[in-house]
Amino acid sequence: MKSAKGSIGRSVDEPDPRIRFYLFHGDDEAQSSALGERLVSALKASKQSVAPGVLRGDPALLADEAGAIDMFGGAKVIWVQPATEDVVPAVEALLEAAAAESPVVAIAGKLSKSSALMKLADAHPLALSQISYELDARDAERLVVEMARTEGLRPQQGVAARIAQSCANDRRMMAAELSKLALYLNASPEVPKDLDAQALDAVGADMGGDFSEIGDLALSGDVRGLSNELARLQTSxxxxxxxxRSLQRRLLMLAPLRTRVDAGESPQxxxxxxxxxxxxxxxxxxxxLLGMWDSTGLARVSERAGALERSLMRGDAPPEGEALGEELLTIARQARRR
Structure with missing residues (x-):
């Protein structure tokens, strides 16, 4: 069934045990993933990923996995991403099964009005669907305030809007920025801190200008060009x-596009x-870059870049230039192997 307007929060935070299939779709895949993660958290469950390509070849597998009891006795959520029309037979088998121990979460991008997957989820009483629209400026600002609260941050006047704008209203980037700001201010839900413009000036997403070319050189495997740029940076x-930050913005842009390639679309x-x-x-x-890097590789680079940034902010990494150069050259060498 299609979720009622404004009810999706309760549906994932207080999940109905009868619902065995959740479809989160729409332009804002970050929001869809966040809703799925909230469901996993509410159920205190582990996440078990099943590749869509596997379901295409074995439609009965989804019902089997959802019906199996976890070997360690805990709750689990079956996670399918990216969900395409190819998984419809598997979802039908799941909804027709006699019982299901674990719910299934399917994350899809934008679906057409004729989508059989969306129609199935909208109509079936054991399914729940929700469309994720891209955020506008006002919604993004409100979301920043909500997300900041979970990090123990109290944004002061104008700060939430500035964060939303600098992150292009992207949920994943806003979450990453708030996490870093909480680290910088040593904030937590137990020890909340005010988040003002001064803190944002120190570590915010819009600091320092555009350095995207350096990250692009690394991702494309241009070791010589990257070495020249790193040498130039050290003199300035x-x-x-x-x-x-610029590298992470590129990765955030590439990730959803590569997800579509993984689902069967050509990069062109x-x-x-x-x-x-x-x-x-x-x-x-x-x-x-879409042809060179798969989703796993992009996720690994993003994780390593985030870890290095946090380490630099804490002051427990090697000198900035040395640590940055080592990491970017590692990325470039990996790119050359692809």
Missing amino acids: GNHAIPVL AVMTSLGKALFWKQKPLVEK
């Missing part, structure tokens, strides 16, 4: 954190669908 001061088709949403001069590079 340390810029490790803004360079890492994905790029064509972007239209004017991406500056034409960047399209050849982005298409190249």
